[in-house]
Every structure is written in C-alpha cells, then in structure tokens.
Amino acid sequence: MTRYMYNEDPKLLILYASYGDGHLQAARAIRDALSDHGMNRAVLVDLLAEAHPWINEMTRLIYSKSFTMLPGLYGWMYDRTKPMKHDSLFAGWLHSFGRDRLRRLLRDEKPDAVIHTFPLLAMPALKQRMGLRIPSCTVVTDFDLHRRWVHPDIDRYYVPTYDMKHELMSLGIHSHRICVSGIPLKRGFRSLSADPSLYVQYSLPPKKPIILIMAGAQGILPDIAELCTRLLAHPDITLAIVCGRSEALAQELHECFDSHPERERLRIFGYIEHIHELMALSTCLVTKPGGVTLSEALAAELPIFTYKPVPGQERHNALYLESKGAAVIAHSPDQLSQEIMKLIHDPIRLLNCKRALHKLRRNDAADTIALDFCPGLNIMVGAPSSIR
Structure with missing residues (x-):
C-alpha cells in the first residue's frame, strides 16, 4: 500500500x-x-x-x-x-x-x-x-x-x-x-426549500402546478414552442421556460406567445444562475438528460421528463433513470404532454416517483x-x- x-x-x-x-x-x-x-x-x-x-x-x-x-x-x-x-x-x-x-x-x-x-x-x-x-x-x-x-x-x-x-x-x-x-x-442544492418569497421573485403562482422546462445551456431542446402550446391547453398549470444562453430561443418564444390568450401562465427566462430556486418551486422538470442537470433534479426530488434524448451518454442517462422509476422518456410533444398531466393528476404515481428520486439523490x-x-x-x- x-x-x-x-x-x-x-x-x-x-x-x-x-x-x-x-x-x-x-x-x-x-x-x-x-x-x-x-x-x-x-x-x-x-x-x-x-x-x-x-x-x-x-x-x-x-x-x-x-x-x-x-x-x-x-x-x-x-x-x-x-x-x-x-x-x-x-x-x-x-x-x-x-x-x-x-x-x-x-x-x-x-x-x-x-x-x-x-x-x-x-x-x-x-x-x-x-x-x-x-x-x-x-x-x-x-x-x-x-x-x-x-x-x-x-x-x-x-x-x-x-x-x-x-x-x-x-x-x-x-x-x-x-x-x-x-x-x-x-x-444551493445542499438544502432546498420553496421559500414563499421566491414565487414573487419569479412571478409564479403558489397554488398551481409549475412545469419547469430547461432547454439546456445553449437552448437546444427541440419542439419547445409546440410543447408549450399543448401544455397551455390545460388550464391548471403554469410553465416556466429556461432558455439558457440562447437569446434566439427566448425571442422565438416571445414572438410565439406574447399574443397567446394564456400568456399569463407562461414565464420565459434566460440563463438562471440560482436554478435550485426554480427547481424548489416546480412540480416536474422537462430537460435534456445531461448528468449534472439530472443530478440537480434528483437533489430537488423533482420528477424528470426527458424529450427525444440524443444517442450517446444522454440517452443512456435517461434510460438508467427511467429504469429506476425516476424519469420518463417521451418522443413526441403529445406523448410528453400526456405523461406530464398523468403524473400531476395521479398522487400515487407522483409519490412513487418521488420515492425513486429520493433513493438516488445525493446532494x-x-x-x-x-x-x-x-x-x-x-x-x-x-x-x-x-x-x-
């Protein structure tokens, strides 16, 4: 030795x-x-x-x-x-x-x-x-x-x-x-809590499910506008979209939704340094399955939805967490929207998912x-x- x-x-x-x-x-x-x-x-x-x-x-x-x-x-x-x-x-x-x-x-x-x-x-x-x-x-x-x-x-x-x-x-x-x-x-992920003041800071309602969509640092998660359209058809949810450093994606979403009748239920953000605060307020997460982002979701015990994970380590990451009951993989906006709403409206499914997240979390x-x-x-x- x-x-x-x-x-x-x-x-x-x-x-x-x-x-x-x-x-x-x-x-x-x-x-x-x-x-x-x-x-x-x-x-x-x-x-x-x-x-x-x-x-x-x-x-x-x-x-x-x-x-x-x-x-x-x-x-x-x-x-x-x-x-x-x-x-x-x-x-x-x-x-x-x-x-x-x-x-x-x-x-x-x-x-x-x-x-x-x-x-x-x-x-x-x-x-x-x-x-x-x-x-x-x-x-x-x-x-x-x-x-x-x-x-x-x-x-x-x-x-x-x-x-x-x-x-x-x-x-x-x-x-x-x-x-x-x-x-x-x-x-920030060592200890997370949904501080009531954060709802005001991020202009989010405290009594509705919040779906957090993270497009990645460069804003490359596909089909975000179509996904938002489908989710906004459900009146009981709020969307928080984090566009990362992609000004083009943020501009595209503003152009698509600034005149949308449900615009008040959509929040568009750029890069968020303290992302743990938004995660603490959210009900579930839609994201690219990068290892760090997935670990952040585990630390927040935030149910994970991955959309069209690309082949390579990200698809394998998603498949691993799906096998543990901590993530859902979707391949179309319609499927993703349906799976999210199933989770939000099924307390047993939500509880089982949070249990799976808790087993894997290491913050x-x-x-x-x-x-x-x-x-x-x-x-x-x-x-x-x-x-x-």
Whole structure:
C-alpha cells in the first residue's frame, strides 16, 4: 500500500472541459466545497482548451451540432468506443491530448493532487514518465460509464450510483478505490426549500402546478414552442421556460406567445444562475438528460421528463433513470404532454416517483469528495488495478 501525505492546505489541480456546462459546474462545485472546508488553493484548468485551442473549438462545435445534426452518428461513435480499454491505441491517442500542457502545469503549479471532471486522462502516463507520486481521482459526471473514464492508475473514483460502482468493480477496479458520492452540484442544492418569497421573485403562482422546462445551456431542446402550446391547453398549470444562453430561443418564444390568450401562465427566462430556486418551486422538470442537470433534479426530488434524448451518454442517462422509476422518456410533444398531466393528476404515481428520486439523490457530493480525497487526510491506495 502507498500512503500519500497532504499539506494542511493542499493545492488541488482540477481539470475539466467545456463541452456543455456540466464538467465545469462539477469542477466549480468541488472548488467551492474545498473552500468551505478551508482549502483555498484549487486551480481550475480547461486542459484541452489551453493545450489545443483550435482542436477544442472544432470539437466543441461538432459536439454541439451533434444534438441536431446526425445525432445517430455521435451515438454510434459513443457506443462503438464505450468498451475500449485504457491500453488500446485509440484510448492512448485520446489521453495524449493536453499531455505537454499538463506537464508544464505540474512543474509550475506543483499540486498536491489532481482531480478530473472530464475523461481526458493524460495524468497516468505523466506520473509514470516523470516518476511522480501525486494522487489523482476521477469524478464521473454521467450515469452511464464509458470506458474512457477508466484507467488502472487513477487512485480514486467518485461515481453517482452503486450500480456504477459494481460496474467498475466488474472491470477490475478495487472496491476501496470507489466512492459513491453522487455528482457535484452547486451550493444551493445542499438544502432546498420553496421559500414563499421566491414565487414573487419569479412571478409564479403558489397554488398551481409549475412545469419547469430547461432547454439546456445553449437552448437546444427541440419542439419547445409546440410543447408549450399543448401544455397551455390545460388550464391548471403554469410553465416556466429556461432558455439558457440562447437569446434566439427566448425571442422565438416571445414572438410565439406574447399574443397567446394564456400568456399569463407562461414565464420565459434566460440563463438562471440560482436554478435550485426554480427547481424548489416546480412540480416536474422537462430537460435534456445531461448528468449534472439530472443530478440537480434528483437533489430537488423533482420528477424528470426527458424529450427525444440524443444517442450517446444522454440517452443512456435517461434510460438508467427511467429504469429506476425516476424519469420518463417521451418522443413526441403529445406523448410528453400526456405523461406530464398523468403524473400531476395521479398522487400515487407522483409519490412513487418521488420515492425513486429520493433513493438516488445525493446532494452533498462536492463535500463528500472534498472531505474524502483532500483535507490533511491520508489516502491509501494499493497496486494498480487489473482492468479487464
């Protein structure tokens, strides 16, 4: 066994990537938790963006377009590479990106440990080549395990579910290296309550079911206008639409509904920093099934509806939560509207869904990671796992 000794105020290097907002949000949540526990030397690095800015911009564009153009191709590539092994040529190529930049960071920053919230694992090879004894961990930010996250020289894994822990163990990762922490979330999700003043702040009625529709950071959830039209046909609900950073979507919805007879039951928002407040007021959520957003809904015990999840990790996320009774997958506006109204008007169904959400919720993941991996504590690791 190897024992890593930390300084009283360890310096942490947190590596993320800017594909969507989830990996960055997880990194920030961990940094904030470290700060809350007296560790204020966390450095966040978008490794691919710093190492290969042109490649980063190109792949980010391809990734964002994959949700609307040829999503089947992205899903095929995801599923095709999902079982890849860490020592395959493809995995070695993927993990080589950012290696030189990370080498310089390790030399200049001299961190006590490295945390990954994105599976760009240049660290294991560098540790071996440079003879470093810096512990590293991986924080998995989806409910589906792609083998890109898995490497025998990662010292600690933080995962969202016990199912994923068992999957990692079946691949040869020792149990003592795996912590079921949940996915790190913003501070606001540690304790949620529907403060009456929030209804006034967001201009929402306190006595009607509120359906929260989140279009994603870039506003790419499809068919929102048609879905709103169908839901507004039901007089007993209010809609809250979060358009993210898409001004085009917000403008489109205003143009569609500003003269609608039921316009007073529709609220349109841009990017909401304190999304936990809206979640605390809502009855259910319609969203893209990104790992962080789903974890936020679990923390809020907010029934989840996913609409046309794209192939790849988001579809697998949705299928996993559906299998646990915590989410419903819909493929048309009519089906989605019907499923939402069934839930709202069926107390037993709503109660069962909230029970399923409660079983999966872990709103203290960032604190768990900070206290488990870092503060003046020792981490015990054994010989590298034998990954099958």
